[in-house]
Each structure stands twice: as C-alpha cells, then as structure tokens.
Amino acid sequence: MKKKILFNAFDMNTAVHQSQGLWRHPNDRSGEYKSIKYWQNLARKLEEGMFDGLFLADVTGIYDVYGSNADAALRNAVQVPSNDPFLIVPPMADVTKHLGFGITGSLTYEPPYTFARKMSTLDHLTNGRVGWNIVTGYLNSAAKAAGATSQTGHDTRYEIAEEYMEIMYKLWEGCWEDDAVERNRETGIYVNPSKVHPVEHDGTYFRLNGIHLSEPSPQRTPVLYQAGASSKGQTFAGRHAECVFASSPTKKVLTSTVKKLRAATQEQGRSGDSIAIFGMMTLIVGGTDAQAQEKLAEYRKYASHEGALTLMSGWSGIDFSSCDPNEPVKHIKNDSMQTAIDRFTISDPNRVWTVGEVAEHIAVGGSGPLIVGSAETVANELQQWVEETASMDSILLMLLRRTPSTTS
Numbered sequence: 001m002k003k004k005i006l007f008n009a010f011d012m013n014t015a016v017h018q019s020q021g022l023w024r025h026p027n028d029r030s031g032e033y034k035s036i037k038y039w040q041n042l043a044r045k046l047e048e049g050m051f052d053g054l055f056l057a058d059v060t061g062i063y064d065v066y067g068s069n070a071d072a073a074l075r076n077a078v079q080v081p082s083n084d085p086f087l088i089v090p091p092m093a094d095v096t097k098h099l100g101f102g103i104t105g106s107l108t109y110e111p112p113y114t115f116a117r118k119m120s121t122l123d124h125l126t127n128g129r130v131g132w133n134i135v136t137g138y139l140n141s142a143a144k145a146a147g148a149t150s151q152t153g154h155d156t157r158y159e160i161a162e163e164y165m166e167i168m169y170k171l172w173e174g175c176w177e178d179d180a181v182e183r184n185r186e187t188g189i190y191v192n193p194s195k196v197h198p199v200e201h202d203g204t205y206f207r208l209n210g211i212h213l214s215e216p217s218p219q220r221t222p223v224l225y226q227a228g229a230s231s232k233g234q235t236f237a238g239r240h241a242e243c244v245f246a247s248s249p250t251k252k253v254l255t256s257t258v259k260k261l262r263a264a265t266q267e268q269g270r271s272g273d274s275i276a277i278f279g280m281m282t283l284i285v286g287g288t289d290a291q292a293q294e295k296l297a298e299y300r301k302y303a304s305h306e307g308a309l310t311l312m313s314g315w316s317g318i319d320f321s322s323c324d325p326n327e328p329v330k331h332i333k334n335d336s337m338q339t340a341i342d343r344f345t346i347s348d349p350n351r352v353w354t355v356g357e358v359a360e361h362i363a364v365g366g367s368g369p370l371i372v373g374s375a376e377t378v379a380n381e382l383q384q385w386v387e388e389t390a391s392m393d394s395i396l397l398m399l400l401r402r403t404p405s406t407t408s
C-alpha cells in the first residue's frame with residue numbers, strides 16, 4: 001500500500017534559524033525576515049510546491065549559556081534578532097489557499113485567557129489553517145527576562161502545561177455554542193447570552209472566571225503540535241498532540257523516538273497512528289550527486305562552529321565554550337531541553353559524538369539529518385527514512401538559508 005507523506009517546511013522569524021554562519025554566503029538574504037514580501041513569497045512557493053504546511057519555530061529568551069553571556073549569540077545571530085511568529089501568518093494566509101501554519105507559542109509566557117483569543121483570531125483569519133506547537137521554553141534567560149530567578153523545573157513545566165490545556169479546551173470548546181452568534185437585525189440580538197457559558201477554573205497554577213472573547217472559529221481548537229521528547233514530553237504528546245515534531249541525527253535514534261511516541265499515545269487510550277510524526281531533515285539538492293556535494297562543501301566554508309555550539313548550549317543548558325572539540329559529549333540531566341543532549345548521547349550508546357562533530361553536524365541543517373544529492377538520490381533517501389524508521393510518516397524540511405528565489 002502506498003503511504004502518504006506529509007511535508008512541512010521549517011523556518012523561524014529570525015535572521016539565523018539553525019544553520020549557523022550561512023548568513024555570510026554571498027547569495028544569502030537572512031536580513032529579509034523583517035519583510036512581509038519574504039514571507040508571502042515563501043508561502044506562495046510552498047503552496048505551488050504542494051507543501052502541506054509551514055512550521056514556524058520560536059523561542060523566548062536569548063542563548064546566553066555559552067560562555068555565560070549573550071556575546072556569542074549576538075555575534076553569530078543565534079536566533080536573535082527575532083520577531084513574533086504569529087504576526088507573519090495573516091499576510092501569508094492572504095496569498096495562499098491550502099497551506100497550513102504550525103506556530104510555536106510558549107505557554108510559560110502567555111496567560112491562557114489572552115493566548116486563547118490570539119489563536120482563535122488566527123484561526124478566523126486563516127479560515128481554519130492554523131496549528132499551535134505547544135512549548136514550555138528551555139532558556140533561563142527567558143525566565144529572568146520575565147522577572148523570575150530561573151525557569152521552573154522541567155517536569156513541573158509539563159504539569160503546568162496540562163492545566164493550561166484544560167483551560168484552553170474550556171475556552172475554545174466549552175464557552176460558545178455553535179449558534180450563539182445570531183446577528184439578527186429583526187430581534188436586535190447579535191449574540192444570544194443564553195448560549196455563551198462563562199468558564200470557571202480554580203486549579204493549582206491558574207484561576208480564571210471569564211467568557212472567551214472570540215466567537216467560535218472554524219476549528220475551535222487549532223491543530224495541536226508538540227515537540228518535547230522526554231518521557232514527560234511524550235506522555236503530554238500522547239494526550240494532546242495531533243502532530244509531533246522530532247529531530248534526530250540518525251535513523252536509529254529517530255526509530256526509537258517514534259516507537260516511544262506511538263506507545264505513549266496508546267497509553268492515553270488513542271491509536272498510536274493518530275499522531276503524525278514529522279522528522280526534521282535538511283536537503284541539499286544539485287543537478288548531480290557531485291554538484292550537490294560541491295554545494296555542501298561550499299556551505300561548510302561559511303559554517304560557524306561557535307554559533308552551532310551556542311545553539312547547542314542553549315538547547316541543552318550545558319556550556320560548551322571551554323570544551324575541547326575532540327572531547328566526547330557527555331550526558332547530563334537538567335531542566336533544559338533534555339532530548340537535545342540525549343540524541344547525541346544515551347539515545348544511541350554505540351555512537352560516541354565529540355563536541356567538534358556535534359558542532360559540524362548542527363552548523364549545516366541543525367540537529368536532524370542532512371541529505372545531499374541529485375533530486376533522485378534525495379527522493380530515494382527520503383523514502384528510506386520513512387521506511388526504515390518504521391513509522392515516521394511526515395517530513396519537516398529545514399529551510400537552509402534565505403535565497404533570492406524566496407525573497408525577490
């Protein structure tokens with residue numbers, strides 16, 4: 001039986017997303033992330049290319065773990081400067097018909113009541129094409145910027161997220177009946193008060209008593225994405241997610257992530273296949289295999305290992321600034337993104353990564369695999385990833401850098 005593979009493109013409303021240093025390439029136009037035209041051209045191109053969606057990453061805070069300050073992050077533009085991902089969606093929706101938008105929003109820094117309205121507004125404006133990537137953050141710098149001394153513990157963040165979701169479902173699904181908006185000129189009733197039910201919530205982390213401000217949107221609850229892959233993260237995904245975003249450098253690591261995710265979903269009483277798992281990957285395509293390899297060699301000339309390790313330090317909460325490149329990467333459990341370090345250590349104990357190898361791997365294409373070759377080679381390789389990881393069924397393609405074709 002033929003398998004349908006979903007394709008999302010992967011970008012971020014920032015100058016440099018994951019491929020550190022490539023902004024220096026002569027044809028790169030990283031700075032154009034500030035332009036509506038860039039996003040509209042990208043959206044049009046993706047729709048023409050039959051993509052299912054555009055997935056937008058986002059992070060609150062600055063990558064200041066490397067060297068214990070923000071200098072390397074600023075020097076290399078490691079996901080800073082960055083702009084709000086939600087605001088670029090309406091102009092993209094305006095020039096497309098089918099493309100979906102998965103947007104990362106951290107529930108740690110947005111009160112549920114106002115965030116629910118933001119998502120409903122986008123669902124209205126996109127006519128039901130919006131998804132939310134539920135994240136809880138991983139940078140202490142964000143917690144400090146928000147007035148705390150450090151971020152809340154890893155597992156507690158997931159407990160808070162559970163309660164947050166409870167409120168979101170009440171606001172999106174339980175507040176307004178489908179026919180609450182009458183807009184009846186004869187009776188003079190716009191909204192029938194008997195069909196709107198205030199939400200009351202008195203929990204451990206949140207208390208709320210109010211009426212959701214938006215009328216029911218096409219989807220009410222947007223498509224729910226999730227990306228955390230620790231055991232707490234997988235349980236959360238099993239309960240709520242329709243799509244999960246996974247990033248693993250090898251098929252072996254991805255296969256184990258996918259299996260655990262399917263099992264966690266079944267434990268929550270849902271079919272393991274009810275979630276689409278998007279494996280992140282980066283493609284470098286040339287007329288021939290040799291031409292694609294030449295392109296990669298050229299990109300590597302611009303790659304910034306300092307930028308890559310600044311990114312990795314922020315993800316993992318481990319300062320790599322004083323590490324020898326030949327040192328093996330060690331596993332540490334902390335309150336950051338646990339899977340960031342797991343995937344280069346305990347997820348495959350037979351493969352020992354040095355710090356330098358991790359920097360080289362991440363600097364072109366981030367933490368997922370890099371697939372290089374002619375169109376035919378790349379298509380075959382993509383198919384192999386889908387088949388050999390047994391059940392990964394969707395692909396998230398990292399946009400390597402901004403080129404004239406997406407900006408002009």
Ligand SMILES: Cc1cc2nc3c(=O)[nH]c(=O)nc-3n(C[C@H](O)[C@H](O)[C@H](O)COP(=O)(O)O)c2cc1C
Nearest residue numbers: 057058135136137227228229230233247337338339
């Ligand atoms: C592949 C992947 C992509 C992620 N993307 C984001 C992101 O764009 N923004 C963010 O704040 N967190 C992101 N996260 C962090 C997770 O949502 C989660 O908060 C974090 O990984 C901690 O959970 P974990 O230890 O269960 O993985 C990502 C995590 C993974 C594994």
